Amino acid sequence: MADGHHHHPNYFMVFIALCVCTALSVGADLLSLDNKLVLAAIVMAIASAKALFVMMYFMHLKFEGKWKFILLAPTVILAIGLPLALLPDVGVHYYTVDVPQDPATGSAAETDEHVADGHGDSHGSSQPKSHE
Amino acid sequence: MSHAQPQAPAVRMGLAIPNSKLCMWLFLGTEIMFFTAFIGSYIVLRMGSPGWPGDPAVTHINVLLGGTNTFVLIVSSYFVVVAHEAVTEKNYERARLFLTATFALACLFLVIKGFEYGGKISHDILPGRIPETSQQAMEKTLGQFDVATSNALGDLMPDEEHDGLRIAGLPTAIADAESPEEKAELESLQALMAEILALKTEVRAETGLTLDDFEERVDAMAAKESYAGFMGHVHVSHPIKYGNLFASTYFLMTGFHAIHVLVGMLLFAIPLCKPAAQLAEYTDYIENSGLYWHFVDLVWIFLFPLLYIVQF
Numbered sequence: 001m002a003d004g005h006h007h008h009p010n011y012f013m014v015f016i017a018l019c020v021c022t023a024l025s026v027g028a029d030l031l032s033l034d035n036k037l038v039l040a041a042i043v044m045a046i047a048s049a050k051a052l053f054v055m056m057y058f059m060h061l062k063f064e065g066k067w068k069f070i071l072l073a074p075t076v077i078l079a080i081g082l083p084l085a086l087l088p089d090v091g092v093h094y095y096t097v098d099v100p101q102d103p104a105t106g107s108a109a110e111t112d113e114h115v116a117d118g119h120g121d122s123h124g125s126s127q128p129k130s131h132e
Numbered sequence: 133m134s135h136a137q138p139q140a141p142a143v144r145m146g147l148a149i150p151n152s153k154l155c156m157w158l159f160l161g162t163e164i165m166f167f168t169a170f171i172g173s174y175i176v177l178r179m180g181s182p183g184w185p186g187d188p189a190v191t192h193i194n195v196l197l198g199g200t201n202t203f204v205l206i207v208s209s210y211f212v213v214v215a216h217e218a219v220t221e222k223n224y225e226r227a228r229l230f231l232t233a234t235f236a237l238a239c240l241f242l243v244i245k246g247f248e249y250g251g252k253i254s255h256d257i258l259p260g261r262i263p264e265t266s267q268q269a270m271e272k273t274l275g276q277f278d279v280a281t282s283n284a285l286g287d288l289m290p291d292e293e294h295d296g297l298r299i300a301g302l303p304t305a306i307a308d309a310e311s312p313e314e315k316a317e318l319e320s321l322q323a324l325m326a327e328i329l330a331l332k333t334e335v336r337a338e339t340g341l342t343l344d345d346f347e348e349r350v351d352a353m354a355a356k357e358s359y360a361g362f363m364g365h366v367h368v369s370h371p372i373k374y375g376n377l378f379a380s381t382y383f384l385m386t387g388f389h390a391i392h393v394l395v396g397m398l399l400f401a402i403p404l405c406k407p408a409a410q411l412a413e414y415t416d417y418i419e420n421s422g423l424y425w426h427f428v429d430l431v432w433i434f435l436f437p438l439l440y441i442v443q444f
Contacts, residue, residue: 015209025441051434079169
């Protein structure tokens with residue numbers, strides 16, 4: 001193998017690190033933090049660390065040549081590009097979200113034509129709608 | 133590189149890795165885009181849907197089962213690298229042992245996943261089946277009543293072909309009942325169906341009947357002894373805001389991941405069908421299958437916190 005000439009990393013230590021990270025994720029959840037964004041940041045940071053361990057050591061990327069950057073760069077760019085492209089409309093929008101499920105607007109929606117006229121059919125309309 | 137000296141050892145063109153490994157990495161590149169499309173869309177959809185269901189009592193998400201599955205995949209990933217290490221050291225029996233253990237852990241992962249899916253299916257946490265408003269919740273409960281009364285009609289009047297004929301023939305069946313018990317049962321069913329019809333009319337006329345009022349009415353019906361035999365499977369549904377979007381994304385992501393687990397099992401099954409001595413021919417194959425398996429683990433590493441832990 002191409003990587004046969006170098007020393008294997010200590011896989012067992014990597015495995016232990018991954019187990020500790022998993023336990024930390026579950027532990028963070030069991031803490032019942034009030035600020036859910038802090039919890040999200042903690043568990044996603046742990047997940048990223050785990051992903052890094054797996055990619056670097058189990059998948060040997062640490063020991064591969066520079067081809068890894070050329071091969072993975074386009075996929076990483078596209079992977080980041082997709083959520084960024086969706087973000088302005090679906091995630092963050094300047095207009096008011098008006099959905100039948102939303103209690104703020106839904107009380108009106110439930111009693112008027114919103115549900116009955118098919119805007120919010122029996123399967124539940126999940127797309128935010130613009131007031132415009 | 134392309135101007136190699138004639139006396140020099142044969143120089144291999146391209147990258148200093150086997151073609152099979154390069155192909156696997158190219159494939160994994162497409163796989164990264166495949167899953168990041170799902171995961172990225174999920175994050176964005178979730179951010180744009182205030183009130184996304186996060187309560188485990190509602191979503192039936194079990195963090196301990198998810199954590200166990202994470203552990204199972206991590207152990208299996210470790211076993212794959214040990215198997216690969218063993219095969220490069222020509223210790224084929226050890227390689228075979230660890231590949232078998234990896235295969236068994238993949239099975240365990242799917243069993244746990246199946247158990248989780250079973251919980252969601254039994255609670256009807258399925259795309260397109262979750263009421264998201266009070267009106268939809270009441271409609272869904274009325275649907276359960278329809279199924280319950282249809283079943284009861286079928287049991288009590290098996291000779292009639294369909295529900296329409298059974299309902300039309302109910303007064304005659306009551307008059308012709310062979311025993312007082314049968315007559316009482318048919319009368320109870322008739323009375324229950326009349327109550328359901330009245331309730332249905334009220335719900336559909338949108339008279340301002342709230343879900344609480346509706347639940348009270350259903351509870352009162354369930355409390356009647358004469359209806360007990362017909363209402364076993366009926367319970368009042370409650371709305372789950374964005375429940376369908378949650379269920380769609382959950383099943384899409386975990387479903388595609390489970391398909392990848394199945395493919396991984398198939399990849400490991402092939403060398404496992406061979407005698408241990410033949411594993412020498414599978415050194416590259418085991419490394420490449422291992423890369424694939426680590427990727428499957430990698431996807432789960434992100435799915436676990438996103439689906440099981442993060443709630444905002």
